[in-house]
Amino acid sequence: MADKSKSVTAQDNEDILVLEGVSKIYGELKALNNVDLKVKKGEWVAIMGPSGSGKSTMMNIIGGMDKASEGRVILDGMDITKESAKSLTNIRRDKIGLIFQQFHMVNYLTAVENVMVAQYYHSMPDEEEALQALDRVGLKERAKHYPSQLSGGEQQRVCIARALINYPKILLADEPTGNLDETNENVVVEIFRQLHNEGSTIIVVTHDPEVAAVAERTIVLEHGRITKNIINHNDYSKPINLRDYEGLSDEMLLGKG
Amino acid sequence: MKRSSFYFKMVTGALLRKRSRMLVALLAIAVGATIVSGLMTIYYDIPRQLTRELRSYGANMVVTPADGTKLTYEEIETIRALLPAENTVGTAPYRYETVTLNSQPVTAAGTQMNEAAATSPYWNISGEWAADDSSIMLGSKVAQLVNAKVGQNVELEADNGAGEGVKNTYTVSGIVETGGSEENFIFMTDTALDSFMGDTDSFDTLECSISLQGDELSGLAERINSSSDRVNARLVKRVTESEGTVLTKLQALILIVTIVIIVLTMISVATTMTAVVTERRREIGLKKAIGASNREITTEFLGQGIFLGVCGGILGVVLGFLFAQYVSNSVFFRSVSFIWGLVPVTILSSVAVTAVACLIPMRSATNIDPALVLKGE
Ligand SMILES: Nc1ncnc2c1ncn2[C@@H]1O[C@H](COP(=O)(O)OP(=O)(O)OP(=O)(O)O)[C@@H](O)[C@H]1O
Ligand SMILES: [Mg+2]
Numbered sequence: 001m002a003d004k005s006k007s008v009t010a011q012d013n014e015d016i017l018v019l020e021g022v023s024k025i026y027g028e029l030k031a032l033n034n035v036d037l038k039v040k041k042g043e044w045v046a047i048m049g050p051s052g053s054g055k056s057t058m059m060n061i062i063g064g065m066d067k068a069s070e071g072r073v074i075l076d077g078m079d080i081t082k083e084s085a086k087s088l089t090n091i092r093r094d095k096i097g098l099i100f101q102q103f104h105m106v107n108y109l110t111a112v113e114n115v116m117v118a119q120y121y122h123s124m125p126d127e128e129e130a131l132q133a134l135d136r137v138g139l140k141e142r143a144k145h146y147p148s149q150l151s152g153g154e155q156q157r158v159c160i161a162r163a164l165i166n167y168p169k170i171l172l173a174d175e176p177t178g179n180l181d182e183t184n185e186n187v188v189v190e191i192f193r194q195l196h197n198e199g200s201t202i203i204v205v206t207h208d209p210e211v212a213a214v215a216e217r218t219i220v221l222e223h224g225r226i227t228k229n230i231i232n233h234n235d236y237s238k239p240i241n242l243r244d245y246e247g248l249s250d251e252m253l254l255g256k257g
Numbered sequence: 258m259k260r261s262s263f264y265f266k267m268v269t270g271a272l273l274r275k276r277s278r279m280l281v282a283l284l285a286i287a288v289g290a291t292i293v294s295g296l297m298t299i300y301y302d303i304p305r306q307l308t309r310e311l312r313s314y315g316a317n318m319v320v321t322p323a324d325g326t327k328l329t330y331e332e333i334e335t336i337r338a339l340l341p342a343e344n345t346v347g348t349a350p351y352r353y354e355t356v357t358l359n360s361q362p363v364t365a366a367g368t369q370m371n372e373a374a375a376t377s378p379y380w381n382i383s384g385e386w387a388a389d390d391s392s393i394m395l396g397s398k399v400a401q402l403v404n405a406k407v408g409q410n411v412e413l414e415a416d417n418g419a420g421e422g423v424k425n426t427y428t429v430s431g432i433v434e435t436g437g438s439e440e441n442f443i444f445m446t447d448t449a450l451d452s453f454m455g456d457t458d459s460f461d462t463l464e465c466s467i468s469l470q471g472d473e474l475s476g477l478a479e480r481i482n483s484s485s486d487r488v489n490a491r492l493v494k495r496v497t498e499s500e501g502t503v504l505t506k507l508q509a510l511i512l513i514v515t516i517v518i519i520v521l522t523m524i525s526v527a528t529t530m531t532a533v534v535t536e537r538r539r540e541i542g543l544k545k546a547i548g549a550s551n552r553e554i555t556t557e558f559l560g561q562g563i564f565l566g567v568c569g570g571i572l573g574v575v576l577g578f579l580f581a582q583y584v585s586n587s588v589f590f591r592s593v594s595f596i597w598g599l600v601p602v603t604i605l606s607s608v609a610v611t612a613v614a615c616l617i618p619m620r621s622a623t624n625i626d627p628a629l630v631l632k633g634e
Contacts, residue, residue: 063546090548093548102539104539106267113263116263117544117547118547121544122548125260
């Protein structure tokens, strides 16, 4: 484990994301407390931690939707803590793909149009390309369906297609499987595996020990601090079946580290 | 797909999605536009409507000859040619002569009966208008004085221009009641008075009833005055001023009502759009999270506002005309003409009103925090 973290430091130029002493302070509360983190290009990182430990806060700061109270966030070589709200919007648009627990689809647009929304804000809506993106999450047949006609798992896959459509530098998923059953959870994780194999950088917040175990590295947040950094050794050459994964045990996660 | 057509899709999609809310907003705009365009139609039509209406109160311009002279038939026609035909309700020339009836001196007025009827529609005739040169009408005071009835024959005497005594017998065709000094006169056709007096070309005044107001009317009087030194046209102030006051007050009233309605429409649209923003917080937060700029959020909202404004405006134009037509028919008993110029004015102003009403909701939309989408509200 120590070796691995050393190698991350050694290849600074490959870090797509660096957090240096990041804190987020709400009055008395330190939602994030002096967090240091490096994520390599193409890395698949899971973040775990009890409710209220600051996971979403961290995702918001990495994704340029919130500002750190202290510290620096360097995304793709750029210190985003200094950027204006307007340029943060551009950063979100150009560099970040977002996936949420609540799916968040625009409910008056069809599946394919929901993907095209991201293209629209980015540059040009391109239906052909949006359909291809739906195809790769296995939803081409459902392209003309409205969110109300889609299951939760299908909606989440549309959201993944939307998050990927503009080739983001980094994919941020906050509890993407939180509202899904086992089967759909597996589908989403399998998509992540394929994306990982294609070189996408993925940061996924999860409460699910199996989903955390599938990632290359699992970070544990407690009271706004990173308390664990666990390297998992997984074989990504064949499709993932979450049942084969033994979730990270409570001892591993919360035990005396 | 082009960017603009996707934009259109999002704007209309959002409108259709919140159908009931949008119908409320649309209704508010349509009702506002209806009343405003209706009132504007009436506003522009009122002078036309009421000026005609008010013309029943008699002549509003009188043309007289220079001191000590008379107007000739030729001059009467020259003046008539100067008047705008479509606004001329009537032009009655009058010749006044003193005659004796039953040894009482009375004023006899010679005029063209159809023109007198047009300029003075308020005259109340018992019997008939004097149709030929052997008939006369008596003012009600004169009739009372000599105790004459319709159908009776009366004898008039006078000294003609050459100083000779003349007399002739006429049939009383009607008794004239006006509530004014005309009741002391005898009325006969101009040709009858001419042949009685033995000369022509001796009119004293030309009474005109013109359906024009204010500057247009005084401009007309000036044109007549400058056309010849021999004539003097002046407005009957009592009539023209009260007409003007009535019109100005009515128009002011309409303007005030219009402003009130515009303000009410704005409040209603602003309230609805604010509710829409609140309901769509998540969607707006999501769009911002995936990279929509404030400008794009604003443009989408503005697009919806403009769409509503155009639809409401078009509805307003159509319904407004029907509304104006109804009001005009039931109040003025005449129909209004469709004012094409009001079409763009109504549509543009409802778009403007809607856009202004959307300003505050748009502000709160841009203030929405994209971070809320991760908060799992
Ligand atoms: N806008 C805010 N103002 C004040 N406190 C906040 C705000 N946002 C978050 N917090 C607090 O910061 C802490 C971390 O919140 P955060 O949402 O990051 O937790 P989390 O780890 O994502 O929890 P969960 O697993 O329940 O999603 C919580 O105690 C929360 O109450
Ligand atoms: Mg959270």
